[in-house]
Amino acid sequence: MRLQILQADEEHIEELSWTMREADKAEVWALSHWTPGEALVQSVHPPVCQSSESYAAKVEGELVAMFGVVCVLREEGPIGVPWVLGAESLTKYPLTMVKTSRKWLKQFQQRYDYLGNYVDSRYTAAVHWIEALGFTISPAAPCGPDGVPFHWFEWRAA
Numbered sequence: 001m002r003l004q005i006l007q008a009d010e011e012h013i014e015e016l017s018w019t020m021r022e023a024d025k026a027e028v029w030a031l032s033h034w035t036p037g038e039a040l041v042q043s044v045h046p047p048v049c050q051s052s053e054s055y056a057a058k059v060e061g062e063l064v065a066m067f068g069v070v071c072v073l074r075e076e077g078p079i080g081v082p083w084v085l086g087a088e089s090l091t092k093y094p095l096t097m098v099k100t101s102r103k104w105l106k107q108f109q110q111r112y113d114y115l116g117n118y119v120d121s122r123y124t125a126a127v128h129w130i131e132a133l134g135f136t137i138s139p140a141a142p143c144g145p146d147g148v149p150f151h152w153f154e155w156r157a158a
Helices: 010-019 022-032 036-044 088-092 094-111 124-132
Strands: 003-007 051-059 062-074 077-086 114-120 141-143 148-156
Touching: 003 094, 010 036, 010 062, 022 036, 022 077, 022 114, 022 124, 022 148, 036 051, 036 062, 036 077, 051 094, 062 088, 062 094, 077 094, 094 114, 114 124
Parallel strands: 077 114
Antiparallel strands: 003 051, 051 062, 062 077, 114 148, 141 148
């Protein structure tokens, strides 16, 4: 199986905005009332941050996901906000997803002492995947414009 990781670009944003998984669409809408395209633009080109890394994952030439980490400056120092949005076809490649996730997470952990973000509590597959990657998950609390329960997940350097 041929996996390519590329710098994310506008073509990837356009393509994934049409092929995004329904659960990912529901999550970004619940958190921010963004469309898939808006969520991808905000993730790839965040308006308020020091820097951003964003990538497109293709398997056998098919765009299956975009992911990255956004650097947010806080009083206690920079934190990394990891994110992943996938296409419906991503579920065809579970082992590739797990291996790739672990590899890139290790790289992000080398650059940040703290990683954290929100995950929709209704998105159980994502919650289990995040737990399997070793993040600590907080109890769900209302979040976003409609008060949908989200978990905060985090990783801290030892």
